Amino acid sequence: MKRYAIIGTGALGGYYGGLLARAGCDVHFLMRSDALHARQHGLQVDSKNGDFLLSNVHAYATPDEMPPCDFIIVALKSTQNASLASLISPIIHSESYAIVLQNGLHVEANAEAVVGKGRVLGGCCFLCSNKIGPGHIRHLDYGNILMGSYRGLDGRSSAVPDSVFDEVSKDFSKAGVPIEATDNLQKARWKKLMWNIPFNGLSVILNAATDELMKHPASRGLAEATMRDVLRSARACGEDISDEHVDTMMDHTDRMVPYDSSMRLDYLAGRPMEIDAIFTNPLRAAQDAGFAAPMIDVLHRQLRFLEAKRTQS
Amino acid sequence: MKRYAIIGTGALGGYYGGLLARAGCDVHFLMRSDALHARQHGLQVDSKNGDFLLSNVHAYATPDEMPPCDFIIVALKSTQNASLASLISPIIHSESYAIVLQNGLHVEANAEAVVGKGRVLGGCCFLCSNKIGPGHIRHLDYGNILMGSYRGLDGRSSAVPDSVFDEVSKDFSKAGVPIEATDNLQKARWKKLMWNIPFNGLSVILNAATDELMKHPASRGLAEATMRDVLRSARACGEDISDEHVDTMMDHTDRMVPYDSSMRLDYLAGRPMEIDAIFTNPLRAAQDAGFAAPMIDVLHRQLRFLEAKRTQS
Numbered sequence: 001m002k003r004y005a006i007i008g009t010g011a012l013g014g015y016y017g018g019l020l021a022r023a024g025c026d027v028h029f030l031m032r033s034d035a036l037h038a039r040q041h042g043l044q045v046d047s048k049n050g051d052f053l054l055s056n057v058h059a060y061a062t063p064d065e066m067p068p069c070d071f072i073i074v075a076l077k078s079t080q081n082a083s084l085a086s087l088i089s090p091i092i093h094s095e096s097y098a099i100v101l102q103n104g105l106h107v108e109a110n111a112e113a114v115v116g117k118g119r120v121l122g123g124c125c126f127l128c129s130n131k132i133g134p135g136h137i138r139h140l141d142y143g144n145i146l147m148g149s150y151r152g153l154d155g156r157s158s159a160v161p162d163s164v165f166d167e168v169s170k171d172f173s174k175a176g177v178p179i180e181a182t183d184n185l186q187k188a189r190w191k192k193l194m195w196n197i198p199f200n201g202l203s204v205i206l207n208a209a210t211d212e213l214m215k216h217p218a219s220r221g222l223a224e225a226t227m228r229d230v231l232r233s234a235r236a237c238g239e240d241i242s243d244e245h246v247d248t249m250m251d252h253t254d255r256m257v258p259y260d261s262s263m264r265l266d267y268l269a270g271r272p273m274e275i276d277a278i279f280t281n282p283l284r285a286a287q288d289a290g291f292a293a294p295m296i297d298v299l300h301r302q303l304r305f306l307e308a309k310r311t312q313s
Numbered sequence: 314m315k316r317y318a319i320i321g322t323g324a325l326g327g328y329y330g331g332l333l334a335r336a337g338c339d340v341h342f343l344m345r346s347d348a349l350h351a352r353q354h355g356l357q358v359d360s361k362n363g364d365f366l367l368s369n370v371h372a373y374a375t376p377d378e379m380p381p382c383d384f385i386i387v388a389l390k391s392t393q394n395a396s397l398a399s400l401i402s403p404i405i406h407s408e409s410y411a412i413v414l415q416n417g418l419h420v421e422a423n424a425e426a427v428v429g430k431g432r433v434l435g436g437c438c439f440l441c442s443n444k445i446g447p448g449h450i451r452h453l454d455y456g457n458i459l460m461g462s463y464r465g466l467d468g469r470s471s472a473v474p475d476s477v478f479d480e481v482s483k484d485f486s487k488a489g490v491p492i493e494a495t496d497n498l499q500k501a502r503w504k505k506l507m508w509n510i511p512f513n514g515l516s517v518i519l520n521a522a523t524d525e526l527m528k529h530p531a532s533r534g535l536a537e538a539t540m541r542d543v544l545r546s547a548r549a550c551g552e553d554i555s556d557e558h559v560d561t562m563m564d565h566t567d568r569m570v571p572y573d574s575s576m577r578l579d580y581l582a583g584r585p586m587e588i589d590a591i592f593t594n595p596l597r598a599a600q601d602a603g604f605a606a607p608m609i610d611v612l613h614r615q616l617r618f619l620e621a622k623r624t625q626s
Contacts, residue, residue, distance in 0.1 A: 205518065206618055218617030225610070294607035297538070304531030305519055 001026050002167060005069035005091050007084075009034065009043075009059075011129040012101055013075025014137035018045040019175040021054050028058040028066050030087065031135070035061040038135035046132075047139035049176070057135070063090040071168060074100040074111055077266075078277035084110040097164055100150065101125050103196055103262075104277025105189050105285060108150035118158035120150040121165065122185045124192045144178045148185035155186070190234035191241060195249050196278050198226035200263035201299035204273070204306060211258040214250075222295075224250055229295035233286030270310070275303050314339050315480060318382035318404050320397075322347065322356075322372075324442040325414055326388025327450040331358040332488040334367050341371040341379050343400065344448070348374040351448035359445075360452035362489070370448070376403040384481060387413040387424055390579075391590035397423040410477055413463070414438050416509055416575075417590025418502050418598060421463035431471035433463040434478065435498045437505045457491045461498035468499070503547035504554060508562050509591050511539035513576035514612035517586070517619060524571040527563075535608075537563055542608035546599035583623070588616050 002025075006017035009031045021027040021043075031038055038059035045052055060066045069091050074084065081102075088098070088111065098111035101123045112120045124147075128140035147169075149159035169179045182188045202213055202223060213219040227246050234241050266273050279300040286293040315338075319330035322344045334340040334356075344351055351372035358365055373379045382404050387397065394415075401411070401424065411424035414436045425433045437460075441453040460482075462472035482492045495501045512523055515536060519526065526532040540559050547554050579586050592613040599606040 202615075206615060206622075208618075208622065212622065213618075216618050216621045218614045218621060222611065222614035222618070225614075295611055298535065298608055298611045301531045301535035301538075302519060305521075305526075305529050305535070308529045308531060309519075309521065309525065 002070040005072045007072060007074050007087055008076035010131045012127060014131060015129045015139050018043050018054055019177055020171060022052055023175040025171050028069060030063055031059045032061055034134040035059040041135060044136045063087050066091045068093045070096055072096055072098045074098055078102045078104055078107045078274045079272040081110040085114050088114045104274060105281040106153060107277045109153055117152055121147055121160055122150045123147040124188050146180045146182050146188045148182040150185055187239040190239050193282055194227050194230045197230050197296055198223040200261045200278055201303060203261045203264040204267045205302045209258050209260050210253060210256060214253055226295045229293050233282060233291055233293045236289035236291035237285050273307060315383040318385045320385060320387050320400055321389035324444045325440060327444060328442045328452050331356050331367055332490055333484060335365055336488040338484050341382060343376055344372045345374055347447040348372040354448060357449045376400050379404045381406045383409055385409055385411045387411055391415040391417055391420045391587045392585040394423040398427050401427045417587060418594040419466060420590045422466055425463060430465055434460055434473055435463045436460040437501050459493045459495050459501045461495040463498055500552040503552050506595055507540050507543045510543050510609055511536040513574045513591055514616060516574045516577040517580045518615045522571050522573050523566060523569060527566055539608045542606050546595060546604055546606045549602035549604035550598050586620060
């Protein structure tokens with residue numbers, strides 16, 4: 001049986017890790033200051049699919065206490081990726097793989113630098129959940145993952161062997177988490193960015209929830225125009241996404257319940273925003289490929305200003 | 314002696330009209346609800362160049378009470394231009410000229426529709442003043458005007474005769490207001506927009522004064538990039554403005570005292586913002602000329618959203 005590490009036991013890591021452990025997988029949770037609480041009281045997951053308590057949790061405050069693991073699930077906010085190497089290095093062996101479940105573009109690069117090329121899977125998660133207390137997760141909806149091999153900044157790293165992907169997929173499936181395979185992770189990342197860039201950005205800059213942005217013609221038009229800027233960026237980077245995906249995303253957002261984007265929640269709570277992963281990296285990729293991406297550029301600079309202003313005050 | 318009408322006796326109209334009247338010109342002020350107060354107490358101008366009280370003011374609550382005037386000075390906020398025809402029509406004769414002292418592009422079009430082609434001067438005013446009470450103006454600094462003939466939406470209207478311009482210029486000069494002539498009003502308008510578009514827009518959207526915007530690299534870079542977008546728009550419209558003007562404007566803004574743009578003051582006070590004149594008209598002109606002006610486009614839509622949101626709440 002393979003051994004899983006959950007790096008970051010928050011809304012996402014706590015949920016997926018909890019499901020894997022409940023299904024009988026060998027799961028080890030990096031939980032920092034929550035570790036003691038989880039050892040004493042377990043990990044509680046309240047889910048629309050049924051609540052459960054894992055009373056016996058392998059919970060650790062630091063990675064140095066953890067055993068070597070085969071599958072390293074990176075479930076931190078991408079704002080912490082700069083310190084990822086120090087968290088992963090103590091727990092890997094020569095055959096470890098990383099599974100990066102973060103939003104944004106090239107969020108896998110830090111993990112790849114540690115575990116090596118051809119050893120990283122990336123996953124786009126469609127999940128609504130929150131951490132509501134130490135060792136306490138509330139799962140609201142969804143949870144499926146679109147997963148594929150990370151091929152490196154230059155797109156030339158080899159793919160993760162199919163046998164490895166299948167093993168991960170089987171464990172998640174046993175845990176009740178549907179994993180869909182993609183042989184083009186970057187395309188999946190860009191498609192998700194077509195929502196995240198306009199709605200995360202505008203919700204922070206214009207101080208509005210998604211339904212407000214969709215309601216007013218000016219912001220609705222701006223969201224759609226920004227989405228097309230992301231589409232053109234993706235195409236400049238060689239990803240063939242159809243124009244219809246814009247309509248699909250707009251329709252989808254029209255039908256969503258009023259929703260605060262994760263970036264807006266982070267901003268309002270004074271937490272770091274995932275600007276690097278969701279804005280800086282895609283913008284740089286587009287511009288390196290020869291497309292100026294002016295709308296992403298404006299939103300990116302506005303977010304940087306708001307971040308700097310908040311930090312100072 | 315020619316007769317002047319001041320349409321809108323606020324910070325700008327009250328100041329210039331007051332100076333003209335003090336210098337002996339025949340000036341008639343449209344003052345709406347302030348008219349009675351001004352008839353009883355006069356028009357008070359507190360200026361860095363010396364305070365004065367005009368005790369005998371031709372003040373009117375409605376244009377219907379006013380005599381026919383030769384020179385119609387339009388000093389309203391451009392947000393009121395849709396109702397300009399009804400204000401001007403009662404007081405013009407067949408030889409009247411309009412002098413439009415507003416910010417933005419094609420703000421003269423409404424006046425031209427009333428007084429006729431070849432009968433409109435436009436002025437870019439460099440003025441810091443406020444209206445601080447009924448019939449009470451405080452002039453803080455500057456006051457010079459760059460003035461030229463408005464040549465119509467298509468640029469083909471004939472120019473105002475030199476003799477008319479000279480007469481206006483002489484009156485203003487006698488009143489202590491330096492007027493510089495330009496034979497290219499549109500170019501002057503665009504040069505002023507190179508400041509107004511970035512700093513009016515960003516100060517509202519990012520809730521910041523100009524010095525804050527200049528201090529942070531992200532917003533400073535965005536202001537400069539937006540300025541270049543305005544420069545490219547102007548060039549698309551045939552106005553030959555040099556790249557150096559961007560540096561001049563940035564240097565100038567660096568040396569300014571911390572300053573709240575007029576649009577931010579309007580926004581914070583719940584007044585209408587001059588979005589049409591400063592954003593919509595230049596954006597349309599650029600796009601009609603084949604340049605997408607993406608940065609102006611984003612800021613414009615963001616302002617429209619903030620305006621709509623404020624109106625609803």
